[in-house]
Amino acid sequence: MTRLTATPAASRRSILLLSLATFTSMSTQRICDAMLPELSRVFAVGLPQAARVVSVFAIVYGVLQLFYGPLGDRLGKFRVIAWATLACSLGNLLAVFAGSLEMLVFSRMLVAVFAAAIIPLALAWLGDVAEPGQLQETIARVGLGTALGVGSGQLLGGLLTDWLGWRWAFGLLALLFALVGLLLLRDLAHQAPAPPRTAPPSHFLAQVGGLLAQPWPRTILLVGILEGGAGFGALALWASHLHHALGFSLSAAGAVVALFGLGGVAYMAAARPLIRRLGPPTLARLGSLLVLVCALVIGFAPDGRPAIPASLVAGFGFFAFHNVMQAAAAQMAPAARGSAVALFAASLFLGQSVGVTLAASAAARIGAAPVIALGGLVLAVLGVWFAHRLQQRESTAA
Secondary structure, X not given: OOOOOOOHHHHXXXXXHHHHHHHHHHHHHHOOOOOXXXXXXXXXXXHHHHOHHHHHHHHHHHHHXXXXXXXXXXHOXXXXXXXXXXXXXXXXXXXXXXXOHHHHHHHHHHHHHHHOOHHHHHHHHHHHHOOHHHHHHHHHHHHHHHHHHHHHHHHHHHHHHHHOOHHHHHHHHHHHHHHHHHHHHHHHOOOOOOOOXXXXXXXXXXXXXXXXXXXXXXXXXXXXXHHHHHHHHHHOOHHHHHHHHHOOOHHHHHHHHHHHHHHHHHHHHHHHHHHXXXXXXXXXHHHHHHHHHHHHHHHHOOOOOOHHHHXXXXXXXXXXXXXXXXXXXXXXXXXXXXXXXXXXXXXXXXXXXXXXXXXXXXXXXXXXXXXXXXXXHHXXXXXXXXXXXXXXXXXXXX
């Protein structure tokens, strides 16, 4: 594959399209967060049962990434992303016509089957084309789409549920996936073919075994599991907490939580100077501690006003930490990058699925506020610990 600096115009176009794809993929992951109370009411089930539209999606999404990693290495990462994006429109179209919670969960599973390819293979493709010293900055450019997708999914989920009904949210996603998928396929036709392999890739299980035999990849994968559970798991409760405890409407709660994604956008916009000035260990430490402070504010503030800036700052901090993790994952196995990044992403979203289930169950017993605070605490401890390990590794390499 041609390096990023060799074909700047083509690479910029492809990176922009990948950012649109990750935006749509992340939007579909978070679209149900703000609509959980409404789904609970419409289908006459408890919040933990309604949360299956989030947790089951995350389970399927996480497991299927183990399939797409080696598939991308064999068939071409960009090609697989393009077709998977187009296919995601089918599952969202099915969700529009779901007549029961079981059918809605099934449609979410179908979307997850294809959406699992998009973000991990996008990161792996960037690892192939970007210069190593510019990888974290390049990932941040595509990460703009991911960060916007977090906030937009939650915002659209709340707004459309309040104004038009929850089905409209899935109709919009079906349209977006179809458009972005067609644009990716068009761009694929203009890309230079990748150079032929000099040797066939090793078996996926052999690749996994090789990764797990090394301490550093094991560390990255463990952090991915815990980050997914503490970060995205607790995040799924924010909108419900604002709605039930602080009196926000669903659309207002979705808008406040959408500031989390906007904070991520702010980090991505400022990533280049921050990475160069602070370095990855400091970004991981600072970002995770910011999430803790903001989680305490959102969970225990007596009224909703402090939640507005807190959600914004929390997004900035979370994506600062997550960007460090993405760059580390993209570099841990260059010879089988698709499989390695897919394994990291699977760890992240399997952690999310467990985290959402545990968080929803715990919130039903002790309330959402302590669960939100605990998620922030776990993420802060995780970020400080990983920053320490990263500094040790950099010192050894020097």
